[in-house]
Amino acid sequence: SAHGARRLHWASMVGLGAAVIMVFLLLLTSPILSIRQVDVEGAVYADPVRLAEVVDDLDGSAILTADLDAAKKKLLEIPWVRQARVSMHLPSRVTVEIVERIPIAFFRAVDGFNRVIDRDGRILDVIEGDPTELTPIIGTGPNLSAGSFAEQPFLGSAQLINALPYELLQRLKSVSVAPTGDISLSLSENIEVLFGSPDDFQIKLVGIVNEIKRQGTNRYTVLDVSSGEPSVR
Known part of the structure; x- marks a missing residue:
C-alpha cells in the first residue's frame, strides 16, 4: 500500500542518515585522517623546545577535530613569535607558519643581564x-623575563628607534x-639630541632632520627638540 511504501521510504532515509553519521564518526577517529606530518615554516630564533611541544600536541591527532586555534595561541606565547598561522591539509598534513619579531635594541637590567x-x-x-648589531639603550631597566613587555621609557625608546x-x-x-x-639620542659627530618625553614622534623627528640640514657645517653638540621647537647649542 501507499502508506506502507512511505513508511519503508522513511525507514530507508533514517537508516541512510544513521549510516552517514556512523561513517563520519569513524572518519573523525580514523588513522587515515590523523595528522602524520607537521611542517613548520619561518622559525629561526623561536624556542625549539616550545615549538616541538606544539608539534607534538598536533601529531597523531584526528585532523578534523584537532584544536588548531589552541596551537596558534601557544605559538603566540613564544617570545620571538609575532604572527602564527596553523592550517590543515587533508588527509594528514598540518602547516605551521611563523613570522618572527625583529630585535631592535637592548638594555641592561638591574640583574646585570641584557x-x-x-x-x-x-x-x-x-x-x-652586548649584541653589537643592536642599538644600546643606556639606563638600568627592570628584571623582565622573556615574553613580557617593557614599559616607558624603554618602550618609547624602541618605538623611537623604529x-x-x-x-x-x-x-x-x-x-x-x-x-x-626623558629620552636622548647619541649621534655620530658627537651630537646629542634631547628628545624629551617619548611622544609627538613625527613633529620632533621632522624638527631634528630639518634642523640638521639648516645648521649645515655649523658646529654644535646639542640639538634640543624636547619642546617641539628645535634649538642647538
Whole structure:
C-alpha cells in the first residue's frame, strides 16, 4: 500500500542518515585522517623546545577535530613569535607558519643581564653579552623575563628607534633614558639630541632632520627638540 511504501521510504532515509553519521564518526577517529606530518615554516630564533611541544600536541591527532586555534595561541606565547598561522591539509598534513619579531635594541637590567627588545617593547631574550648589531639603550631597566613587555621609557625608546628615518638611523650610536622618563639620542659627530618625553614622534623627528640640514657645517653638540621647537647649542 501507499502508506506502507512511505513508511519503508522513511525507514530507508533514517537508516541512510544513521549510516552517514556512523561513517563520519569513524572518519573523525580514523588513522587515515590523523595528522602524520607537521611542517613548520619561518622559525629561526623561536624556542625549539616550545615549538616541538606544539608539534607534538598536533601529531597523531584526528585532523578534523584537532584544536588548531589552541596551537596558534601557544605559538603566540613564544617570545620571538609575532604572527602564527596553523592550517590543515587533508588527509594528514598540518602547516605551521611563523613570522618572527625583529630585535631592535637592548638594555641592561638591574640583574646585570641584557634584555633584547623589539619595536613593541617585547622582551625577546635575556642574554649576558652586548649584541653589537643592536642599538644600546643606556639606563638600568627592570628584571623582565622573556615574553613580557617593557614599559616607558624603554618602550618609547624602541618605538623611537623604529620610527627613525634612514639618515638618522645610520648615525645613531645609542639611546639614553633618564629617571624622569626623558629620552636622548647619541649621534655620530658627537651630537646629542634631547628628545624629551617619548611622544609627538613625527613633529620632533621632522624638527631634528630639518634642523640638521639648516645648521649645515655649523658646529654644535646639542640639538634640543624636547619642546617641539628645535634649538642647538
